[in-house]
Amino acid sequence: MRVALMATCLGDTMFPDVAKATVTVLERLGVDVDFPEAQTCCGQPMINTGYLDEAEPVVRVYHRAFADHDAVVLPSGSCAGSVRHQHEIVARRSGDAGLVATVERQAHRAYELSEFLVDVLGVTDVGASFPHTVAYHPTCHSLRMLGVGDRPRRLLEAVRGLELVDLPGERECCGFGGTFALKNAEVSSAMGQDKADSVIASEAEVLVAGDSSCLMQIGGVLSRQRVGVRTMHLAQVLAAQEESA
Amino acid sequence: MSADAPTFLGMPPFPEAAHEALGNEQLRHNLRRATGTIRDKRAQVIGELDDWEGLRTRAALIKDTALHDLDRHLVELEEQLVARGVTVHWARTAEEACMIVGDIAQSHDVDEVVKVKSMATQEIELNEALQARGIAAWETDLAELIVQLGHDLPSHILVPAIHRNRTEIRDIFRAEMGQVGRAAPEDLTDDPAQLAEASRLHLREKFLRARMAVSGANFAVAETGTLVVVESEGNGRMCLTLPEVLVSVVGIEKVVPTWDDLDVFLQLLPRSSTGERMNPYTSTWSGVTEGDGPQECHVVLLDNGRTRALADEVGRQALRCIRCSACLNICPVYERTGGHAYGSVYPGPIGAILNPLLKGVGHDEQVDSLPFASSLCGACYEVCPVKIDIPTVLVDLRAQVVDAHREDRRPHAEAAAMRAGAWAMGSSRRMALGQRASGLAGAVLGRVSRRANASGRQVLGWLPSPGSAWTRTRDLPVPPTESFRRWWKRTR
Ligand code: SF4
Numbered sequence: 001m002r003v004a005l006m007a008t009c010l011g012d013t014m015f016p017d018v019a020k021a022t023v024t025v026l027e028r029l030g031v032d033v034d035f036p037e038a039q040t041c042c043g044q045p046m047i048n049t050g051y052l053d054e055a056e057p058v059v060r061v062y063h064r065a066f067a068d069h070d071a072v073v074l075p076s077g078s079c080a081g082s083v084r085h086q087h088e089i090v091a092r093r094s095g096d097a098g099l100v101a102t103v104e105r106q107a108h109r110a111y112e113l114s115e116f117l118v119d120v121l122g123v124t125d126v127g128a129s130f131p132h133t134v135a136y137h138p139t140c141h142s143l144r145m146l147g148v149g150d151r152p153r154r155l156l157e158a159v160r161g162l163e164l165v166d167l168p169g170e171r172e173c174c175g176f177g178g179t180f181a182l183k184n185a186e187v188s189s190a191m192g193q194d195k196a197d198s199v200i201a202s203e204a205e206v207l208v209a210g211d212s213s214c215l216m217q218i219g220g221v222l223s224r225q226r227v228g229v230r231t232m233h234l235a236q237v238l239a240a241q242e243e244s245a
Numbered sequence: 246m247s248a249d250a251p252t253f254l255g256m257p258p259f260p261e262a263a264h265e266a267l268g269n270e271q272l273r274h275n276l277r278r279a280t281g282t283i284r285d286k287r288a289q290v291i292g293e294l295d296d297w298e299g300l301r302t303r304a305a306l307i308k309d310t311a312l313h314d315l316d317r318h319l320v321e322l323e324e325q326l327v328a329r330g331v332t333v334h335w336a337r338t339a340e341e342a343c344m345i346v347g348d349i350a351q352s353h354d355v356d357e358v359v360k361v362k363s364m365a366t367q368e369i370e371l372n373e374a375l376q377a378r379g380i381a382a383w384e385t386d387l388a389e390l391i392v393q394l395g396h397d398l399p400s401h402i403l404v405p406a407i408h409r410n411r412t413e414i415r416d417i418f419r420a421e422m423g424q425v426g427r428a429a430p431e432d433l434t435d436d437p438a439q440l441a442e443a444s445r446l447h448l449r450e451k452f453l454r455a456r457m458a459v460s461g462a463n464f465a466v467a468e469t470g471t472l473v474v475v476e477s478e479g480n481g482r483m484c485l486t487l488p489e490v491l492v493s494v495v496g497i498e499k500v501v502p503t504w505d506d507l508d509v510f511l512q513l514l515p516r517s518s519t520g521e522r523m524n525p526y527t528s529t530w531s532g533v534t535e536g537d538g539p540q541e542c543h544v545v546l547l548d549n550g551r552t553r554a555l556a557d558e559v560g561r562q563a564l565r566c567i568r569c570s571a572c573l574n575i576c577p578v579y580e581r582t583g584g585h586a587y588g589s590v591y592p593g594p595i596g597a598i599l600n601p602l603l604k605g606v607g608h609d610e611q612v613d614s615l616p617f618a619s620s621l622c623g624a625c626y627e628v629c630p631v632k633i634d635i636p637t638v639l640v641d642l643r644a645q646v647v648d649a650h651r652e653d654r655r656p657h658a659e660a661a662a663m664r665a666g667a668w669a670m671g672s673s674r675r676m677a678l679g680q681r682a683s684g685l686a687g688a689v690l691g692r693v694s695r696r697a698n699a700s701g702r703q704v705l706g707w708l709p710s711p712g713s714a715w716t717r718t719r720d721l722p723v724p725p726t727e728s729f730r731r732w733w734k735r736t737r
Pocket residue numbers: 517565566567568569570571572573595625628629630631632633
């Protein structure tokens with residue numbers, strides 16, 4: 001099986017440590033990871049803002065970059081969701097039957113990290129140790145668009161030393177929403193504030209989620225208010241092999 | 246009294262309207278409490294059913310089937326209604342519908358009508374139209390009454406006065422009831438039982454006097470010519486049985502083909518809307534029954550943009566909506582802004598798609614702002630009893646808004662940014678160049694930034710516009726000096 005990493009535009013540019021951690025986890029499990037350098041972005045920023053024509057070349061780039069892979073692993077629920085559920089919309093609008101066929105053939109090979117680990121590799125214990133109190137925020141697209149269910153939680157529960165605490169109102173959106181965060185900045189901030197408040201209420205040391213974008217939102221609020229809670233991507237926790245103090 | 250009732254006309258686009266609402270702490274508090282309570286009740290009664298998903302699927306299918314052959318079902322409905330002594334009117338627009346209802350009232354020489362809670366009549370602003378012809382329309386649903394007496398606008402589909410708390414309601418009752426009928430007692434407190442009693446006495450006078458009633462309908466059964474109204478308070482049944490003349494304004498999408506179809510909806514609707522297993526009052530009527538109830542029945546079948554919505558391939562599923570409000574109650578955006586910010590009697594997620602679908606994208610800036618009033622979290626789709634994929638419709642409508650502006654002479658800054666972004670992401674070489682630039686910026690900013698987040702990463706607390714929209718409330722990590730792509734190249 002040929003496995004590729006899609007770092008995502010945000011991960012590649014702003015959060016390279018998340019992509020590196022994804023590689024670490026996959027390689028530890030014996031996966032030979034490929035990083036096709038032709039990759040860029042899934043097109044979601046344009047699609048969700050309504051710029052479907054603009055998204056078309058980006059969607060093409062994605063499918064060209066990953067044409068030869070059996071599985072594409074994305075450390076992002078929303079990017080995986082966009083590939084699986086939105087590329088088809090862009091392809092159909094383009095009127096290019098070839099692109100439609102390509103998307104039909106390839107889009108389903110995109111896996112969010114926890115899906116790939118649990119469903120494809122059949123693993124929940126990835127050999128990580130992370131002796132900290134952790135709250136997990138299930139991001140909306142991984143939860144509702146992909147239906148990852150309790151996979152991330154099972155992965156976290158198998159991490160040595162990790163204590164998983166409840167996040168009040170965990171299923172509620174953090175307010176990021178892509179360009180929503182700018183176009184409706186005040187509502188987005190109000191949502192982010194409430195999420196940050198529930199992170200504080202959880203008394204966790206670290207907030208974990210499967211999307212860097214949501215972590216940027218929640219972490220942005222926490223940092224602004226100098227709350228000493230760290231935000232980490234699921235991949236980073238799964239990559240960790242910290243000894244307990 | 247509705248002369249000074251406000252309307253949604255001239256509401257600013259969503260972000261602006263939301264700004265005001267977000268500043269109102271009391272409103273947010275009221276909303277969180279109210280939606281939270283209904284949300285929990287809903288979750289509980291839904292958990293009791295073995296096959297909620299199956300019911301949702303059947304409901305969606307019934308509605309789709311009905312909408313697919315809407316013309317046929319509507320003609321059948323008309324035939325059945327006429328055969329049972331009902332006069333059927335067809336209204337293309339809100340104006341036509343209001344005219345029809347006003348004419349009926351005038352032909353009976355009435356100067357007041359009692360109203361059953363109805364979204365269709367709010368949508369067409371019937372009360373205002375009747376008022377202009379000297380006819381008073383009295384809302385009899387408790388929450389609608391509160392809105393009407395308070396010279397206010399509805400902010401929720403099911404509970405239009407959800408933004409009010411008990412104390413505010415007491416004050417409204419004390420100040421206003423006496424102006425339009427039986428006054429509230431001087432010593433009225435905010436005890437719910439007392440408030441209910443005051444409205445009961447106030448309304449009873451109107452029920453017993455009015456000669457004409459106006460209703461909507463939750464469902465219209467084509468096969469039997471039956472209209473259905475579900476409600477909680479019994480005021481609806483008073484209106485539907487006491488007056489001599491009954492006029493029902495019914496959106497054409499309310500039609501269901503058969504009586505048996507109700508079985509599914511009467512399970513879904515109360516559970517989704519009030520969190521009850523069954524609603525307290527379900528009234529069904531098929532035309533005129535001699536010597537019993539209204540002796541003259543009219544049905545106004547209302548289009549007002551519905552055929553436009555039906556023509557929208559992606560959006561037409563919005564016509565399945567049974568106005569349960571579950572999507573409002575779960576929506577994190579609605580919970581924080583309340584309903585007024587949506588500038589329509591249809592607020593929340595359904596309003597964000599229904600208004601542009603009914604009025605047409607490009608109608609005005611306010612309508613065009615609605616599809617963007619969502620973080621696309623998908624909670625609405627998850628709870629919708631008729632499985633309307635609201636996030637997908639939102640994205641499609643966003644594309645329609647963008648497309649409507651493609652020919653603009655001066656392109657919007659956002660369009661320019663999106664085009665630039667798409668150009669950069671259209672090739673990995675260009676993207677890598679962009680990353681080199683952001684890496685250099687990161688190296689500089691990392692040196693000037695004096696703040697780090699809890700993970701020890703340098704952050705920015707200020708950016709120029711449009712980035713300021715982010716940094717006003719949130720820090721942003723300084724870009725790393727090396728992208729993943731470069732790291733991979735360097736180390737592999
Ligand atoms: S869209 Fe669905 S959830 Fe929202 S009011 Fe309509 S039926 Fe209810």
